[in-house]
Amino acid sequence: GDSVTQMEGPVTLSEEAFLTINCTYTATGYPSLFWYVQYPGEGLQLLLKATKADDKGSNKGFEATYRKETTSFHLEKGSVQVSDSAVYFCALSEWYTGNQFYFGTGTSLTVIP
Amino acid sequence: DVKVTQSSRYLVKRTGEKVFLECVQDMDHENMFWYRQDPGLGLRLIYFSYDVKMKEKGDIPEGYSVSREKKERFSLILESASTNQTSMYLCASMERRNTQYFGPGTRLTVL
Numbered sequence: 651g652d653s654v655t656q657m658e659g660p661v662t663l664s665e666e667a668f669l670t671i672n673c674t675y676t677a678t679g680y681p682s683l684f685w686y687v688q689y690p691g692e693g694l695q696l697l698l699k700a701t702k703a704d705d706k707g708s709n710k711g712f713e714a715t716y717r718k719e720t721t722s723f724h725l726e727k728g729s730v731q732v733s734d735s736a737v738y739f740c741a742l743s744e745w746y747t748g749n750q751f752y753f754g755t756g757t758s759l760t761v762i763p
Numbered sequence: 764d765v766k767v768t769q770s771s772r773y774l775v776k777r778t779g780e781k782v783f784l785e786c787v788q789d790m791d792h793e794n795m796f797w798y799r800q801d802p803g804l805g806l807r808l809i810y811f812s813y814d815v816k817m818k819e820k821g822d823i824p825e826g827y828s829v830s831r832e833k834k835e836r837f838s839l840i841l842e843s844a845s846t847n848q849t850s851m852y853l854c855a856s857m858e859r860r861n862t863q864y865f866g867p868g869t870r871l872t873v874l
Contacts, residue, residue, distance in 0.1 A: 684862070693767075693853055693865035694806075739805070743863075750821075751796075751855075751863055755805035 652677045656740045656754035663730055663761050671725040671757045673714075673740035681742040683707075683716050683723040688737045688756070697725075697738070730761045766790075767866035769854055775872045782841040784869050786854030793858065795837035797821075797829065800851040800868070812837055844873045 657672040675681065682701045686694040698707030703718035712727045723740060740754040770785035786795065796811040798821075808821030810829040818829050826848060830838045837856075841848055851870050855863040 686865075693867045694855075694863075695865070696862050699862060741863075750808065750811065753806040755803065 652681070652742060652744060652752045654740050654742055654752050654754040656738075657757050659737075659756070660758040660760060663759070665732055665761055665763050666729045667761075669725070669727040669730045669734075669759070671738055671740075671759070673723045673725065673754060675721050675723065675740075675742050675752075677721075677742055677744055679744050681744045683714070684741040684743070684751075685712070685714055685723070685725050686739040686741060686753075688739065690736070694739060730759070732761045732763055735759055735761050767854060767856055767864050769852075769866040769869050771869050772867060773870050773872075775874065776841075776844050777874050778845060780841075780844050780873075782844050782871065782873075784839040784841075784852055784854075784871070786837045786839070786856075786866055787835050788837075788856035788864070789835065790856065790858075790864075791834065792856040792864075793834075794856065795831065796855040796857070796863065797827075797837065797839045798853045798855065799823070800853055806853065809839065844871075846873050849873045 653676045684699045685697040687697045688694045698709040700707040700716035706715045714723050714725045737756045737758045739756045741751050743751050767788045797809045798806040807823050812818045812831040828840045853868045854866040857863045
């Protein structure tokens with residue numbers, strides 16, 4: 651079945667450091683891929699998405715490229731800020747599974763000044 | 764912007780009580796979902812609905828039921844709350860083949 655595996659946390663970085671959070675997926679067909687972010691005490695917000703191979707999603711300085719050959723969708727940011735401290739979830743969706751989403755377990759990021 | 768609201772941010776109930784969690788979306792989305800979120804386990808799907816009066820079981824439906832009488836409202840019901848149902852509950856809505864939009868969550872504590 652479909653699934654998402656993402657990097658275990660927690661991750662702690664200094665401000666302005668480079669961020670990578672790894673995400674790989676297993677899917678039968680051609681899924682759409684997503685990154686969501688959850689700030690403390692809040693629900694999940696869409697950060698970025700990509701719907702087909704080689705697409706790059708980007709938002710707020712974050713980027714992720716849909717790599718079909720490596721079944722990956724790694725999240726990157728060149729220079730993190732304290733305000734980026736949150737939990738990040740990778741997810742996939744395939745239409746034929748009834749629009750269900752499959753989420754990774756989340757990666758907690760803390761950015762220190 | 765899509766808005767998904769949940770009836771309570773924090774809720775404390777006693778074992779055996781019947782608990783209702785309400786979710787409302789304002790974008791006429793067909794699909795709605797209930798998840799629970801627990802540390803180390805990520806999000807687990809409880810139930811989802813793709814239309815009024817339609818429902819499908821997710822991965823962990825035991826101990827829960829749902830109701831969708833109107834398109835904008837999706838209710839999660841804990842028939843007899845137990846301590847192992849203490850969790851964060853997240854509601855989401857989605858258009859067909861599109862992005863899921865989440866509410867702020869309800870943190871339920873069962874004593």
